[in-house]
Amino acid sequence: QSVLTQPPSVSAAPGQKVTISCSGSSSNIGNNYVSWYQQLPGTAPKLLIYDNNERPSGIPDRFSGSQSGTSATLDITGLQAGDEADYYCGTWDTSLSVGVFGGGTKLTVL
């Protein structure tokens, strides 16, 4: 059981937009920055978004993040076949003094 809650799967057609949600609590998302990671099959996770809505260099602006209260979202626009991957949200939990992840969301590009 993950501390952060994500939908197990989402899907959309190429060119469309998809939103992945991440729900937490005041001890994690409510008071700490959220990051998002992309994990392509057979590879290590890659940082997509940090500090709720910042993109590391090299990450296209098709990926964007937001946070409100105890929830966060990752938006991916202009879906491409290469976006098929597992996506994880993550943050720090101040009460537990640990890092926490969501259970992951599998994105299927139809």
Add this chain to the structure above:
Amino acid sequence: EVQLVESGGGLVQPGGSLRLSCAASGFTFSSYEMSWVRQAPGKGLEWLLYISSSGTTIYYADSVKGRFTISRDNAKNSLSLQVNSLTAEDTAVYYCARALGGDSLDSWGPGTLVTISS
């Protein structure tokens, strides 16, 4: 270019121990916090441990407290993870990752597979 490379994984019997290493290059290792994260086969990510840049502050997930120990050698640009009393539930790919504060992990190694089986 930032590079992290884990090593030390392998097949271990239940109750056994391993020492995993992570070699860092391409950045000033002593200036960055580091973490270990694992992923069991077909499962999600599990954050395990955090260590501050100086090594003086360490945080553990409850699942590994008392069994896993994180350490670093800033002179050798190296991060280590001592894992003891291993069970089948510890079978996973173990990743070392560079931390930006406690909130995000901006660079990851390719991982090293630890398999616990008799």
